[in-house]
Amino acid sequence: MKRNLLAIAIPALLVAGAANASIEIWNKDGNKLDLYGRVYALNYLGDKGNTIDGEGDKTTARIGFSGETQVTDMLSGYGRFEWETHTGTDAENETRYAFAGLNFGEYGSIDYGRNDGVLKSLTAYTDVLPEWGGNASNNNFYLLSARTDGVATYRNSGLYGLVDGFDFAVQYADSKEIDPSITSPSVAQTLGKKEAYGMTAQYAILDTGLSVGAGYATSTKAGDDERAKSWMAGVKYDAYDLYLAALYSHTSYGVSKVKGVELVAQYGIDFEIGRLTPSLAYIQHKLNDAIVTNGGVSSLASDYVAKYVEVGLQYDFNKNLTALVDYKINLLDDDKGFGYSKADTKDTVALGLIYQF
Template identity: 65%
Template sequence: MKRNLLAIAIPALLVAGAANASIEVWNKDGNKLSVNGRVYALNYIGDKGNTNDKDGDHTTARIGFTGETQVTDLLSGYGRFEWETNTGKDAKNEARYAFAGLNFGQYGSFDYGRNDGVLKTIGAYTDVLPEFGGDTGSYYVLTARQNAVATYRNTGFFGLVDGLNFALQYADSGESWTGNQNNEKTWDYKEAYGLNTEYAILDTGLTAGAGYATTSKAGPDSKRYNTYTFGLKYDANDLYLAANYFHQKHDENKVKGFEVVAQYGFDFEVGRLTPSLGYVQHKTDGDNGYLAKYVEVGMQYDFNKNLTAIVDYKINLLDSDDAGALVNNGTAYVSHKGNTKDTVALGLIYQF
C-alpha cells in the first residue's frame, strides 16, 4: 500500500517499497534479525442508503521478521516472513510474505517462496495513496503477492551502472484473478515468467521502469496472457509524481489501464503532512468494460516514523452497467449500486 508504510525489507532485495520503522533485536557474529509490526485502525464510510459489504471496519494487524546471515565476504543468506490478520467483519488471516534466499553482492540475489510478482515493482510507483490504489494487483499477471515464485534481482547492473536494476522471475503453479468487485477467481495458470528493469536517472529524482510477463496456457480456453507495463516517477524536493501504464492481452481480449499520482510533503515542527491526488482507470474491451475508474483526494499526517493518521476520499466514476459495478448473485452478474458510490477512509496507523 503506502510507500512509507511497507514492512521492513533488505534494501538489496529491491522488494517493493522502503521501510522506515523496524526493530533490530539481534546483531552478532554476522547474524541479524529485525522485527516489524503494524496496527492499522481503519474504517470505510459510505452512503448508508447505498452501501455494500466494503463499508465499515477494515482494521488489520501485522507482524513479521527479516533475518540475514553472513556466510562469506561475498555471500549472505536471508529470509522474510510477515503475517496479517483482519479483525473487521471480513476477518481472515494471511501469510503475506514467506521466502528465503541468497545474496551474492554485486552479482545479485536469488530467493524463492511467497513474494511479490515482478511487475509489482512498476505498479508500486502509483501505489502510494493513503489507503486506496494498488488496483493493478487485481487485473494483471505477476502484479500481486503470490506463492511459489523464484526471483533473481540485480542492483546496479553487476556493479557497473549505478541506478540500473533488473529482476527475472518464474512462478510455478501460480494463480490470478480477473478484476471485479468481488475479487472472484476466474482462471489459473500453471507457469508464468516475468522481468522488469528500472533506471534511476543520475541525481535528477527521475526513475523509469518497464516490465513484461507471460503465462503458460491458462483459463478455460487455454490461451496465454501477455502483460506489458511502463512507469515513470519523480521523487525529490518534497514532490512525488508518478504514472504507469499496463496492457494485458489474452487472445483478442485486452485489459488496459493507467494510474497517475501527485503528492507534496509539508514539514512541521512536529510531523509531516502529505496531501495526495490520484486518478485510476482500468478497462477491458467493450463499451462498458471499466473495471475501476476513480479520482482520489487524500492526505496523511506522519507524527513520526511510527504513527500516521490518514483520510482518503475515493470519488467513484463507475456507471451501474460497468464491469466493475457487477456482482454475482449466484445465477448471473447484476449491477450493485454500492459499487458505484463514493467512499471515505479514515485510519490511524502505529508501526514499528
C-alpha cells in the same frame, strides 16, 4: 499503501523487507534479525450495499521479521516472514511473505517462497496513496503484479557494477494465485494458467529524482489455450518534497484485454512536529471484450472495473504514528456494462490511524 507507511528495506537488493521503523533484536557475529509490525485502525464511510469496497471497520494488524546471515565477504543468506490478521467475527488471516534466499553482492540475489510478483516493483510507483490505489497490484487483471506463492526471483542492482541506478529482475512462478480470472460483478473469464514468467528493468537517472521502468509477464501455454500476457511501463519523479508518478498497464488473453492508467501527485510539507502529505490521483482500469454468458448465450462486453479520483491527506507524526483521510470519488456508472449496483458506484471515505514499529 503506501510509500511512507511501510517502506521496504531488506539488505542490499531485496524487494521485500522489514519496516523502516523495525526493531533490531539481534546483530552479532554476522547474524542480524529485525522485528516489525503495525496496527492499522481503519474505517470506511460509505454505502452499506457497496460490494466492491465494503463499509465499516477494516482494522488489521501485522507482525513480521527479516533476517540476514553473513557467510563470506561475497555471500549472505536472508529470509522474511510476515503475517496479517483482520478484525471481526469473519476475520481473515494471511501469510503475506515467507521466503528465503542468497545474496551474492554485485552478482545479484535469488530467493524462493511467497513474495511479490515481479511486476509489483512497477505498480509501487503509483501504489503510494494513503488508503486507496494499488488497483494494478491485482493478479486477477495483471500477471505477477501482486503477492504470489511459489515464486523464484533473481534480482540485480547496478548491472553487475557496470551501471549505477539500473536494476533488473526475472521471475518464475508456479502457483494457483497466478491462475487469474478477468472478473467483474457479473463476468468471469479464466486465464487458466498456473505457470508464468516475468521480468522488469528500472533505471534511476543520475541524481535527478527521475526513474523509469518497464516489465513483461506471460503465462505458459497448455494445450490449445492461449497465453496470457501482461506488460507495464511507469515513470516517477521524487525530489524537493514533490512526488509524481504515472503507470500504464495492459493484459491480453484471446480477444479480451485489460488496460489501466494510474496518475499520482503528492507534496510533502514539514512542520516542527510531523509531516503532512496531500495527494491527488486518477485511477482507471477497463476490461475490454470480456466473454459474458447469459442464458447460455455468450457475448462480448466492455466496461471499467475501476475508475475514480482520489483526494487524500496523510500526517506522519513520526516514523511510528500516522493519521490519514482518503476520499474516493467514484466515477463508475451504475447503468452500463457489467451492472454495478448504485452502492458500488458511490463515493467512499477512509479514516485511519497507524501505529507501527
